[in-house]
Amino acid sequence: xxxxxxxxxxxxxxxxxxxxxxxxxxxxxxxxxxxxxxxxxxxxxxxxxxxxxxxxxxxxxxxxxxxxxxxxxxxxxxxxxxxxxxxxxxxxxxxxxxxxxxxxxxxxxxxxxxxxxxxxxxxxxxxxxxxxxxxxxxxxxxxxxxxxxxxxxxxxxxxxxxxxxxxxxxxxxxxxxxxxxxxxxxxxxxxxxxxxxxxxxxxxxxxxxxxxxxxxxxxxxxxxxxxxxxxxxxxxxxxxxxxxxxxxxxxxxxxxxxxxxxxxxxxxxxxxxxxxxxxxxxxxxxxxxxxxxxxxxxxxxxxxxxxxxxxxxxxxxxxxxxxxxxxxxxxxxxxxxxxxxxxxxxxxxxxxxxxxxxxxxxxxxxxxxxxxxxxxxxxxxxxxxxxxxxxxxxxxxxxxxxxxxxxxxxxxxxxxxxxxxxxxxxxxxxxxxxxxxxxxxxxxxxxxxxxxxxxxxxxxxxxxxxxxxxxxxxxxxxxxxxxxxxxxxxxxxxxxxxxxxxxxxxxxxxxxxxxxxxxxxxxxxxxxxxxxxxxxxxxxxxxxxxxxxxxxxxxxxxxxxxxxxxxxxxxxxxxxxxxxxxxxxxxxxxxxxxxxx
Amino acid sequence: xxxxxxxxxxxxxxxxxxxxxxxxxxxxxxxxxxxxxxxxxxxxxxxxxxxxxxxxxxxxxxxxxxxxxxxxxxxxxxxxxxxxxxxxxxxxxxxxxxxxxxxxxxxxxxxxxxxxxxxxxxxxxxxxxxxxxxxxxxxxxxxxxxxxxxxxx
Numbered sequence: 001x002x003x004x005x006x007x008x009x010x011x012x013x014x015x016x017x018x019x020x021x022x023x024x025x026x027x028x029x030x031x032x033x034x035x036x037x038x039x040x041x042x043x044x045x046x047x048x049x050x051x052x053x054x055x056x057x058x059x060x061x062x063x064x065x066x067x068x069x070x071x072x073x074x075x076x077x078x079x080x081x082x083x084x085x086x087x088x089x090x091x092x093x094x095x096x097x098x099x100x101x102x103x104x105x106x107x108x109x110x111x112x113x114x115x116x117x118x119x120x121x122x123x124x125x126x127x128x129x130x131x132x133x134x135x136x137x138x139x140x141x142x143x144x145x146x147x148x149x150x151x152x153x154x155x156x157x158x159x160x161x162x163x164x165x166x167x168x169x170x171x172x173x174x175x176x177x178x179x180x181x182x183x184x185x186x187x188x189x190x191x192x193x194x195x196x197x198x199x200x201x202x203x204x205x206x207x208x209x210x211x212x213x214x215x216x217x218x219x220x221x222x223x224x225x226x227x228x229x230x231x232x233x234x235x236x237x238x239x240x241x242x243x244x245x246x247x248x249x250x251x252x253x254x255x256x257x258x259x260x261x262x263x264x265x266x267x268x269x270x271x272x273x274x275x276x277x278x279x280x281x282x283x284x285x286x287x288x289x290x291x292x293x294x295x296x297x298x299x300x301x302x303x304x305x306x307x308x309x310x311x312x313x314x315x316x317x318x319x320x321x322x323x324x325x326x327x328x329x330x331x332x333x334x335x336x337x338x339x340x341x342x343x344x345x346x347x348x349x350x351x352x353x354x355x356x357x358x359x360x361x362x363x364x365x366x367x368x369x370x371x372x373x374x375x376x377x378x379x380x381x382x383x384x385x386x387x388x389x390x391x392x393x394x395x396x397x398x399x400x401x402x403x404x405x406x407x408x409x410x411x412x413x414x415x416x417x418x419x420x421x422x423x424x425x426x427x428x429x430x431x432x433x434x435x436x437x438x439x440x441x442x443x444x445x446x447x448x449x450x451x452x453x454x455x456x457x458x459x460x461x462x463x464x465x466x467x468x469x470x471x472x473x474x475x476x477x478x479x480x481x482x483x484x485x486x487x488x489x490x491x492x493x494x495x496x497x498x499x500x501x502x503x504x505x506x507x508x509x510x511x512x513x514x515x516x517x518x519x520x521x522x523x524x525x526x527x528x529x530x531x532x533x534x535x536x537x538x539x540x541x542x543x544x545x546x547x548x549x550x551x552x553x554x555x556x557x558x559x560x561x562x563x564x565x566x567x568x569x570x571x572x573x574x575x576x577x578x579x580x581x582x583x584x585x586x587x588x589x590x591x592x593x594x595x596x597x
Numbered sequence: 598x599x600x601x602x603x604x605x606x607x608x609x610x611x612x613x614x615x616x617x618x619x620x621x622x623x624x625x626x627x628x629x630x631x632x633x634x635x636x637x638x639x640x641x642x643x644x645x646x647x648x649x650x651x652x653x654x655x656x657x658x659x660x661x662x663x664x665x666x667x668x669x670x671x672x673x674x675x676x677x678x679x680x681x682x683x684x685x686x687x688x689x690x691x692x693x694x695x696x697x698x699x700x701x702x703x704x705x706x707x708x709x710x711x712x713x714x715x716x717x718x719x720x721x722x723x724x725x726x727x728x729x730x731x732x733x734x735x736x737x738x739x740x741x742x743x744x745x746x747x748x749x750x
Contacts, residue, residue, distance in 0.1 A: 076678060120703065124668060124710040129678065195667070283663075401742055437742060441659050449715040455662035457671075457742060 028138055028182060029268055031085070036539035038084045038547075041134045041179040042417055042493075043536070045266040046330035049419035050496050051537045055544035056595060057499030061513045061523045064593045067545060068108055072588035074098065077532050077553020079415070080134025080179055081493070082590065083142075084538035084547075085156070090137070093588055094553065095123060095130035095147045101159060104540045108592075112159030114144070114152075122148045122170040125196060125448060129553040131177050131532075133263075133415070138182030139207045145176040145189050151205060153187075163210040167191065167203055172447045174198050181264040183273060183303050186213050190260025194278045194323065197255035197451040202264070202275060202299070204306060214306035218258030218277040218294050219244040225294065225308065226301070232308045233360060235383050239311065247291035247316075255445055256288075257281035258295035262325025262415055267341070270358060272300045272309055274330065274343060278323035283409075284440035284453030285394040291316040296324040298345060298353070300360060310360030315349050316384060319393040320374060320438065321409035321454075322349035327417040328357075329427065335363050335476050344475045346418055346429050348411025349385065351378055354475045366478030368413075368471065369431055371406040371461035393438050393454070401439040401455075408436035408458040414491065417534060418473075421496035424516050426481060427473040428502045430490035433461045470494075470504055470512075472519060482519040488580060492548070493534025505531025505548055508583040511593065529587040530580065543594060551588035552580070639691035643727035645736040657728025658742065660721045664712070673732045678707065686733035694726050 031037060032044040035052040043049045056064065072078065074093040082091040088111065089102040096118055101111040123130055126147060136143040141162055142154045149168035154161055167189050168174030173196025180189045186204040194200070200218040205211065216226040225244040232239045240246070245253050258277040265274045277299065280292035296315040301308050315322045329344045335354055343357035350372030354364035365378035374392075375385035389395050391405045410432055418429040436458045443453035460467050468486035473479070492505030500516040507530040513523040533549030635644035635651035644651040650658075661673070668679035675681030689697075698718065701711035712718040718725065731737045 120705075120708045121710065123678065123708045129676075439659070439742065441663075443663060444716045446714050446716055449712070449717070450664050450667065452663040453717075455659050455666075455742060 037086065038082070038536045038538045039137055040083070040181065041080055041136070041534070042263060042265075042327060045183075045268065047263060047265045047327045047417060048329060048331065048422070049417055049494060049534070050421050052498045053537055053539055053544045054498040055539070056497065056501060056537075056546065058501050058515050058522060060595055061499070061501050063595055064513070064523050064525070064546070065596060066525070067592045067594035069592070070100075070102065070108055070590040072098065072100075072549075072551070072590065074551070074588045075553075075586040076551065076588070077129040077131040078549040078551030078588045079131040079532050079534070081534040081536045081549055082547050083135060083137055084536070084540075085137055087540070088156075089547075090135055090142055090156075091549070091590055092132055092135050092144065094132050094551070095126070097132055097144060097146045099135060099142065099144055099154065099159070101142075101156070114154055114159045114161075116144070116146055116150070116152065118146055118148045118150075119170070122175060125170055125173045125193065126175050126177070131553060133177060134179040136180040136182050136187065138187060141207065143180040143182065143187050143207075145178060145180050147175055147177070149174050149176040149191065151176070151180065151187070151189050151210070153207065153210060165205060165210040165212070168193075168198075170448075172196070172198065173449070178261045179263070181266065181273075182207060183266050186303075188264055188273065190262070190264070190275070192259055192261040194257040194259040194261075194281060195283075195450055195452055196448065197257065197281045197445050198259055199254060199256050200259035200277050200295075202260050202273075202301065202306070216299075216301055216306040216308065217244070218260065218297070219248065219253040219256040219292075221245055226306045227308045233310045234312060235360065235362060244294055247293045249289050252288050255281050255451065256292065256295060258297070260325065262323075263327035263417060265328045265330050266303060267330055267357060270341070271303045272357070273303045274298065274300055274328040274357065276324035276326060276328065276345065276347075278325045279318050279321050282443055282445075282451050282453045283321050284398065284443060285317060285319040286398050286440060287442065287453065289317075292318065296322065298324065298328065298343070298355070298360075300357065312353075312355065312360050312362065312383060314347050314351070314353065314385070317394070319387075320349070320405060322347065322411055324348065326411075326413055326415060329418065329420050330357055331420055331422070331475075333425070333476065342475065344420070344427060346413045346427075346473075348407070348414065350374070350407045350412040351385070352429075352473060352475065352478065354478070364475065364478040368429065368473055368480060369407065369433060369461075369469065371433060371435065371464075372412060373404070373406045393440050398440050398442060401437050403437040404435060404462070405438055406435040406461055407432060408434040409438070409456055410434060410458070410489070416491050416532070417493040419494040419496040419502065421502075421516055423498055423500070424496075426516070427475055428494045428496050428504075428516070429471050429473050430492060430494055430504050431469045431471055432467065432489040433464060433469050433485075434458050434467050434489060435461050468507075470514070470519070484514065484519050484521070491530075491532040495535040495537060495546075497537060503535040503537075503546060503548075505533065505535060505550070507531070507552065507580055509550055509552075511535070511546070511548055511591065525593070527591045528589050530584045546593040547590060549588065549590055552584055552586055637723040637727060642691070642723070643731045643736065645731060650731065650737065651727070653724040654727040654731055654737075656721060657724035657726070658737070660717060660725050661728050664715065664718050665725070673729055679709075680707075682729050683733045686729050691726055695722055698722060698725075
């Protein structure tokens with residue numbers, strides 16, 4: 001019955017697409033409660049990636065089998081995952097960003113296909129593969145954020161383009177990879193291109209006509225960052241006038257990075273949208289003195305106006321490329337003996353943060369991989385990580401190779417989202433277990449050209465022979481509960497369910513199911529290519545399905561051949577390392593799993 | 598090894614060729630100077646001896662990793678959307694290399710942008726070529742930073 005209701009709601013939305021502001025919000029708030037559907041990339045506004053479905057559970061998951069498959073026809077990295085709304089599944093592909101609507105009533109028959117024409121010159125300005133993290137739904141429309149930074153609204157029923165708007169200029173290195181998010185009458189998109197000196201922003205467009213509602217930059221004067229010097233706070237204190245330029249030298253903030261290519265979350269009660277900003281442009285920290293605010297920052301903005309309520313900079317003056325863009329998971333939970341509206345964030349820098357999402361108070365900041373060594377701890381008063389001089393690429397200076405820094409630039413976790421089960425109270429986190437050598441040097445800025453200025457080598461953490469772990473995390477105590485080693489970095493988003501099963505994919509291409517309480521592996525199946533997509537679940541005709549995109553790529557797919565090399569072995573090691581290409585190859589495919597009848 | 602080492606580059610090449618890289622011919626300097634005195638030319642683009650390279654080749658390593666790595670992969674090994682340059686160098690002389698980097702190249706969805714405006718690339722074409730040639734010849738093994746790269750200049 002719920003399925004029918006949702007389908008009806010979707011039909012109504014399509015029929016009355018222009019019915020306005022409140023409708024889209026109410027619609028999505030309600031739709032995210034329906035476990036039969038999967039209406040936004042991370043499952044719900046809180047980004048929990050949790051499903052109340054329990055037909056597939058810890059006892060029977062071992063019997064899982066492939067129900068059906070679908071080729072996207074595209075090579076390269078497939079991040080994100082399908083949306084399911086009633087009888088229709090919407091899936092997307094990397095560049096050229098094809099979108100398919102598949103009919104679940106009719107064996108996945110293609111209802112419509114949309115393939116934008118984009119200038120191929122956008123490909124080389126996309127750092128680390130031409131990925132896309134998925135489409136969004138709202139108000140009877142499917143929102144596609146193309147590689148060339150064009151945001152397109154498609155009629156969900158017909159696939160016809162309703163409107164499109166340019167959110168950036170690829171000639172300046174501005175590209176689109178993130179999944180949009182719809183809140184009320186607006187759709188939010190960020191911008192990619194931190195390695196090209198792009199200045200990051202989050203921008204809201206009216207879902208009805210694509211007209212820009214507001215844009216909040218990561219750095220710049222208060223009029224750009226949408227900050228109130230008195231009312232916007234950092235750890236409870238007002239940020240002060242033009243805090244977005246005050247910690248930059250000269251005009252460097254104009255090419256400051258702080259891009260916004262990760263995930264966005266929303267709390268309807270507080271009416272705040274949460275996201276993180278990325279690294280400050282060049283990887284040579286010597287070239288950009290100061291704290292480089294507000295790169296590497298957790299943001300809480302008013303969903304209607306974009307005004308920043310609070311910010312927290314995790315890695316001031318980044319020296320390691322620890323982008324702060326990972327998802328913010330919003331949970332109401334007892335922290336330190338007190339119920340909190342919490343925000344939990346597993347940052348690239350190797351610290352997992354638990355914050356009060358109402359006021360930005362820092363509650364917990366602990367390492368979620370014991371290998372993390374660039375800082376000893378986070379000072380809970382100042383919020384600053386206590387940097388270890390040996391691993392400071394700035395203190396060691398330009399043209400010096402700082403070695404043995406953990407984590408590597410790809411972070412203890414990259415964009416692959418974690419999951420939270422309210423049933424177990426535990427966070428399930430796909431992680432990297434990779435360290436690096438890092439050598440900064442002088443570079444000059446040219447619009448549309450890479451602005452990097454560092455070399456780096458990546459390899460497994462000391463004493464280890466594996467590049468990833470899948471962990472369970474206690475966000476109150478700041479402790480790892482259990483940790484499963486994985487040969488390669490876990491670059492797939494997790495899913496936890498009321499069936500006490502947690503799902504994730506691996507770079508070799510396995511879909512894995514583990515026990516939510518113990519981490520014990522219960523099932524695995526090897527899909528045709530490495531998985532960097534995010535596992536989803538839905539119910540159709542009374543049957544629960546698990547869906548995931550395969551398709552190796554992204555930074556993981558590119559860099560891992562080097563990552564497995566022993567950096568200390570010199571000449572003798574040539575050819576001795578295991579490459580990911582020995583395990584899997586490129587190729588985009590959706591695989592859907594079910595229990596036998 | 599002393600800075601005024603008299604070991605000829607040819608000898609170094611022979612050692613490497615004999616141990617690991619039989620069949621590949623290493624491009625080496627025909628000057629008798631050490632890595633600090635080496636100057637680039639298209640036929641002998643890099644100096645390699647006892648793990649040491651000239652500054653240009655080292656700089657090429659840096660520039661490559663800053664500007665080219667994200668597409669062409671660590672150490673020229675290639676990626677899911679750009680060819681392995683350590684293989685391309687077998688069929689690419691210096692003139693062709695310069696041509697492709699300056700003008701770019703387009704072949705379906707394989708797109709090499711023009712780097713004509715890139716001041717982190719254009720002034721260092723010699724260096725990047727030298728590094729890639731050294732990689733292709735096997736003189737610089739692996740993707741990591743060779744330990745004996747000099748910190749001079």
